[in-house]
Every structure is written in C-alpha cells, then in structure tokens.
Amino acid sequence: MGAAVGRRRRASVDQGGCVACGCCVKVCPLSAIQVVKGITAQVDKGRCVGCGKCAKECPASVITIEEATA
Amino acid sequence: MNRTKKWYDYLWIASLTYLILGFFNILFAWLGLLCFFIPLLIAIIGGNKAYCNRYCGRGQLFTLLGGRFGLSRRRDVPRWMKSRAFRYGFLVFFFVMFFLMLWNTYLVFAGAQDLRQVVTLLWTFKLPWHWAYRGTLFHPGTAQFAFGFYSVMLTSTVLGLITMVLFKPRSWCVYCPMGTMTQLICRTRNGKV
Numbered sequence A: 001m002g003a004a005v006g007r008r009r010r011a012s013v014d015q016g017g018c019v020a021c022g023c024c025v026k027v028c029p030l031s032a033i034q035v036v037k038g039i040t041a042q043v044d045k046g047r048c049v050g051c052g053k054c055a056k057e058c059p060a061s062v063i064t065i066e067e068a069t070a
Numbered sequence B: 001m002n003r004t005k006k007w008y009d010y011l012w013i014a015s016l017t018y019l020i021l022g023f024f025n026i027l028f029a030w031l032g033l034l035c036f037f038i039p040l041l042i043a044i045i046g047g048n049k050a051y052c053n054r055y056c057g058r059g060q061l062f063t064l065l066g067g068r069f070g071l072s073r074r075r076d077v078p079r080w081m082k083s084r085a086f087r088y089g090f091l092v093f094f095f096v097m098f099f100l101m102l103w104n105t106y107l108v109f110a111g112a113q114d115l116r117q118v119v120t121l122l123w124t125f126k127l128p129w130h131w132a133y134r135g136t137l138f139h140p141g142t143a144q145f146a147f148g149f150y151s152v153m154l155t156s157t158v159l160g161l162i163t164m165v166l167f168k169p170r171s172w173c174v175y176c177p178m179g180t181m182t183q184l185i186c187r188t189r190n191g192k193v
C-alpha cells in the first residue's frame, strides 16, 4: 500500500482501553482498522489515511489521530 | 461507505421486533436467549467478537438512532465508565441480578411463589405487564422466566438509550456485559491477559 506522500496522519488505538466492539471497523472507508482476535482494534498504518472517522465513532474514545513519525 | 450492506446489517430489525413482541406476548422473551448464547459460542469456539463486530442488532439500533437519527450528544463517555473496574463490576452486578431472576423462576417452578406478571425496569421499577400474558401450555415458571428475561433486555436497552443520548451512540458497548464477557473470553482463549 503506497502511502500517499504528504499524508502523514494515522489513527492510533490505545489498546488497553479498547472494548473490541468494532464500531471503528464499520466506518473506515479504507478497511484500515480491524479487531484482532476479539481483544483490540489494530490499525494498518500502510492503509490508514488519518481521516478520523473511526476516532469519531469509537464509543470508548480510544482512537487518536497522530502525526506519523516514519 | 466502503462496503455494500449485508443481511446482517439489518439485524437491528430483529432487536426492535423482539422488544415489540414482548409487549404483546411475554413468552417471546425466550427468544432473547439467542443474544446470550450466540455471542458466547462465537467467543468460545471462534475466539473472536464477530457477534459485536457484525451481528449485534442492539448495537446497530443504537448506531441508527444515535447516528443516523442524531439522537446523541456525541460526547466522550466519562473516564470511570470505561475503566476496567466499572466494566467488570457491572458485569458482576448484571450476573448477580441475572441469577436472582433465575432463582425467582425456580421458586415459581417449585411452587413456592406465585407468578408475578410484572416487568422490572432498572432492577427497581415494577411495570404492570399482565396484558402480555394469557396463560401457557407449560408451567407458569416458563412465564416467570419470560418476564424476568424481558426485564433484563428492556433494562439494558433503556440504559443503552440513556447513554446513547448523553454520550456517543454506542456508549452501551463500553460497559455491555455481553461485550465485556466475550472480550474476556477472547483474551483468555487467545492467551493475552
């Protein structure tokens, strides 16, 4: 997944607080976030464009949009 | 959206129908056992939360009412509500109340107590509900269980609606006992505590 140049914002999940409800998965337009093994959500940093839809939807508000360091 | 709607995206209709049916005939409440065993079986056998992630009609109902219909303030839930202490505490409380309900059902089966045709909301308020019961071919205990189980379902829906309005649409999922329990099962099963 070639990340678009200049698009450096990515979603990041505070996994300790994630309730694995999957609300984020349903709204992600790029299928960049998945609930892994029923424990926590995980972001595919290669796909995520940092649009923030998941963060808005997350009932536990554990997703933040961060400037990617790499 | 990134995907077309699947059949399971309409399960909110089943959840809504369930609540309505129970208003007319309480014995339909027995069907609610499905929302109890299906998520548990998926978590135990499949080791995932596909029930929450896909099939849960109640969650969809909150998404619809709070999201599409805008009946939600869309604020963050308070910190304590998403703490493990509260989530696990609520799970335990829910189970204690559930077993009390089973105990009352047992008493009716044993003939030690008469059938009480009420739906108990929020474990406190007794709502008359006698119109939804016109006798059963089985033991009155089966009806007592139906009244009790419907009480559980209605109470959780009402709590969910309140937190939907106050916070984000699916705030209920933060402290939903089924959600907490299936996540716990998945953690244990997939070896991450």
Ligand code: SF4
Residues within 6 Å of the ligand: A010, A011, A027, A028, A029, A030, A031, A032, A033, A043, A047, A048, A049, A050, A051, A052, A053, A054, A055
């Ligand atoms: S920020 Fe946007 S693209 Fe990234 S995971 Fe969330 S919804 Fe998907």
Ligand code: SF4
Residues within 6 Å of the ligand: A013, A017, A018, A019, A020, A021, A022, A023, A024, A025, A035, A040, A041, A057, A058, A059, A060, A061, A062, A063
């Ligand atoms: S919406 Fe939030 S709590 Fe639910 S799975 Fe996604 S990150 Fe976790």
Ligand code: SF4
Residues within 6 Å of the ligand: A021, B039, B051, B052, B053, B056, B057, B058, B059, B172, B173, B174, B176, B177, B178, B179, B180
């Ligand atoms: S947490 Fe509860 S209400 Fe939310 S999707 Fe899971 S079972 Fe349904």
